[in-house]
Amino acid sequence: MxxxxxxxxxxxxxxxxxxxxxxxxxxxxxxxxxxxxxxxxxxxxxxxxxxxxxxxxxxxxxxxxxxxxxxxxxxxxxxxxxxxxxxxxxxxxxxxxxxxxxxxxxxxxxxxxxxxxxxxxxxxxxxxxxxxxxxxxxxxxxxxxxxxxxxxxxxxxxxxxxxxxxxxxxxxxxxxxxxxxxxxxxxxxxxxxxxxxxxxxxxxxxxxxxxxxxxxxxxxxxxRLPGTHVRLRFTDRSALDAAARILPGAARDEQELILRVASDGESKSLRALLDRLDQHAVNAQEFSVHTPDLDDVFLALTGRPSTEAISQ
Incomplete structure (x- = not known):
């Protein structure tokens, strides 16, 4: 110490x-x-x-x-x-x-x-x-x-x-x-x-x-904040629909063809998620793990966006 x-x-x-x-x-x-x-x-x-x-x-x-x-x-x-x-x-x-x-x-x-x-x-x-x-x-x-x-x-x-x-x-x-x-x-x-x-x-x-x-x-x-998730992007609407059926509760972005799936971000969880898609022959064009950043923390704690965080 x-x-x-x-x-x-x-x-x-x-x-x-x-x-x-x-x-x-x-x-x-x-x-x-x-x-x-x-x-x-x-x-x-x-x-x-x-x-x-x-x-x-x-x-x-x-x-x-x-x-x-x-x-x-x-x-x-x-x-x-x-x-x-x-x-x-x-x-x-x-x-x-x-x-x-x-x-x-x-x-x-x-x-x-x-x-x-x-x-x-x-x-x-x-x-x-x-x-x-x-x-x-x-x-x-x-x-x-x-x-x-x-x-x-x-x-x-x-x-x-x-x-x-x-x-x-x-x-x-x-x-x-x-x-x-x-x-x-x-x-x-x-x-x-x-x-x-x-x-x-x-x-x-x-x-x-x-x-x-x-x-x-x-x-x-x-x-301290919930919100870690896996973001899956698909090439077309049919793949997005199929993935949404396999992963109920995931948040959809219709315009960007993206699913956001709550996850702890650990490798075991990611492997299980991708295996589920593979079992149903559904392919994600790309995937990434997103965690809350300090901007999210700041907003949650103060109720104001970080752009206002100017020293006073």
């Missing part, structure tokens, strides 16, 4: 009469990716602000890197890095100058070597001396994360790190995140892309109206 990088118990935060966080509890294992999902106004950004010492909790206990966020603010800030939704780079400075500025502010020893290493690690050497204003969106996000790493934080908060990036740049960022975790860094991720949480997160919590409505690994959350 990994030790806890973040431990939250009974966290409550209100603004006036509005309860933003209503007594939430969770732990983040050191050296893991932890993702918080939720629709607009769920309380995700407020949670990150409390963890990053930018907001004070009204009740509960919050420890980050072993320190209480209310009484050991300086120690918490020394252990964390925060990369926001929008790249916080100075466009009038070059990439190298942005990194050197952070090294100076953090009083990093051997700052020049640290800067050179980060430029190489993030594949920014060729553009290091160009103004950041000339960088693409993906390059700015990489530079922003590199600036966060100047102080070698043990815990990094990533608020929608790939928003607005093209698929190639997004996967580059995913690779960087995985490398950081392999080195022992803990990452707290908020994202509007459920595929991103599915790909990266070791554990996910779903926040809605200030309360945690679910938590677990991506697979655990998906297994």
């Amino acid at each position: 990994k030790s806890s990088a973040i431990a939250v118990s009974g966290l409550r935060k209100t603004y006036g009469d509005k309860v933003v966080l209503d007594g939430i509890d969770f732990e983040v294992a050191a050296g893991s990716v932890f993702s918080m999902l939720g629709p607009n106004g769920a309380g995700k950004t407020t949670t990150v602000n409390v963890l990053a010492t930018l907001a004070t909790p009204d009740a509960g206990t919050v420890r980050v890197a072993g320190h209480d966020v209310a009484t050991a603010t300086k120690q918490v800030r020394a252990a964390i890095g925060v990369t926001g939704q929008f790249a916080a780079v100075d466009e009038l400075l070059s990439g190298r100058e942005n990194l050197q500025l952070m090294a100076d502010l953090k009083r990093v020893r051997s700052g020049g070597r640290v800067v050179a290493d980060l430029l190489e690690r993030f594949d920014l050497v060729e553009s290091a001396d160009k103004m950041a204003a000339t960088y693409s969106g993906g390059m700015r996000r990489k530079l922003d994360l590199a600036m966060t790493l100047v102080g070698r934080p043990r815990i990094i908060f990533l608020d929608e790190p790939t928003t607005g990036l093209d698929p190639r740049s997004r996967r580059t960022m995913w690779a960087i995140v995985r490398d950081l975790v392999a080195e022992g860094t803990t990452l707290f991720l908020t994202t509007q892309y459920l595929e991103e949480a599915d790909q990266l997160a070791d554990r996910i919590v779903v926040l809605d109206h200030g309360r945690l409505v679910a938590q677990g690994t991506p697979d655990e959350l998906k297994r």
Whole structure:
């Protein structure tokens, strides 16, 4: 069992009469990716602000890197890095100058070597001396994360790190995140892309109206929903009709000539299903197994589609 990088118990935060966080509890294992999902106004950004010492909790206990966020603010800030939704780079400075500025502010020893290493690690050497204003969106996000790493934080908060990036740049960022975790860094991720949480997160919590409505690994959350099924596609209506008679209860799609058959998706069940079709000389043109994804989980838990899952 990994030790806890973040431990939250009974966290409550209100603004006036509005309860933003209503007594939430969770732990983040050191050296893991932890993702918080939720629709607009769920309380995700407020949670990150409390963890990053930018907001004070009204009740509960919050420890980050072993320190209480209310009484050991300086120690918490020394252990964390925060990369926001929008790249916080100075466009009038070059990439190298942005990194050197952070090294100076953090009083990093051997700052020049640290800067050179980060430029190489993030594949920014060729553009290091160009103004950041000339960088693409993906390059700015990489530079922003590199600036966060100047102080070698043990815990990094990533608020929608790939928003607005093209698929190639997004996967580059995913690779960087995985490398950081392999080195022992803990990452707290908020994202509007459920595929991103599915790909990266070791554990996910779903926040809605200030309360945690679910938590677990991506697979655990998906297994909570029924709906795994085998999809069979046929070449003509007669084959579809014959299969429907053999498999009563299957859902039909007349236009696409598809049957959806409830299944646990295991090989034994698939073999039995195909054997039944074969016994009646019915051939499916193609078949595939479909399981609920995080979009289905999100919709089931919050009553809203995942396209609204923008950090708030």
